[in-house]
Amino acid sequence: MDDDDDGVPQLSSHTLAALQEFYAEQAQKSTRDSESDIVSVDEDWQLSQFWYSDETARSLAKEAIDACGENGRIACVSTPSLYQKLKELSAEGVTVYLLEYDRRFSVYGEDFIFYDYNDPLNLPERLEPHSFDLVIADPPYLSDECLRKTAETVTYLTKGKVLLCTGAVMEDLALSILGLKICKFVPKHTRSLANEFRCYANYPLALDSLL
Structure with a gap:
């Protein structure tokens, strides 16, 4: 992190990718929860x-x-x-x-x-x-x-x-x-x-x- 860009901290590409993945997972979970509370279980x-x-x-x-x-x-x-x-x-x-x-x-x-x-x-x-x-x-x-x-x-x-x-x-x-x-x-x-x-x-x- 550096302060050259008007004091705005910059995330590394790795951290940014991880953050985007986290938000994507949360969005998917939210969609599943809103559509149905049911969890699919495979037959045995x-x-x-x-x-x-x-x-x-x-x-x-x-x-x-x-x-x-x-x-x-x-x-x-x-x-x-x-x-x-x-x-x-x-x-x-x-x-x-x-x-x-x-x-x-x-x-x-x-x-x-x-x-x-x-x-x-x-x-x-x-x-x-x-x-x-x-x-x-x-x-x-x-x-x-x-x-x-x-x-x-x-x-x-x-x-x-x-x-x-x-x-x-x-x-x-x-x-x-x-x-x-x-x-x-x-x-x-x-x-x-x-x-x-x-x-x-x-x-x-x-x-x-x-x-």
């Missing part, structure tokens, strides 16, 4: 996580917002990619919780509820029984045990409306334990899966009317 196949395609996630998110109504409450049980899309759409007045085993999603703060389907009713007191306008579930495994235990959670949380995404092989069990019927809408994933997946619900899906 070892935890049987398979993200919906963007089109499916968006369609289901819009369905959920429509189904829960103004100031509604939505519980996403083992459906993190749908939770992410719901938060991205930022429906005003709609409350969304994510019940998920993967603790990486604790970055979502109070919206995240640690959930293990093996202990289906081990839930915090703030999740009062029958307090959600819509419960959406996607059990991590295609097994009777997993669906039955997840159904205990769903039944505890829901006021009535339930939307389930799981394998086509679970159709009979979904009907017998939750009264859910198969829908026309077929969910897609970002990766090809060996098993056919379908949606099930106990109310008429707005999505089905578009098909």
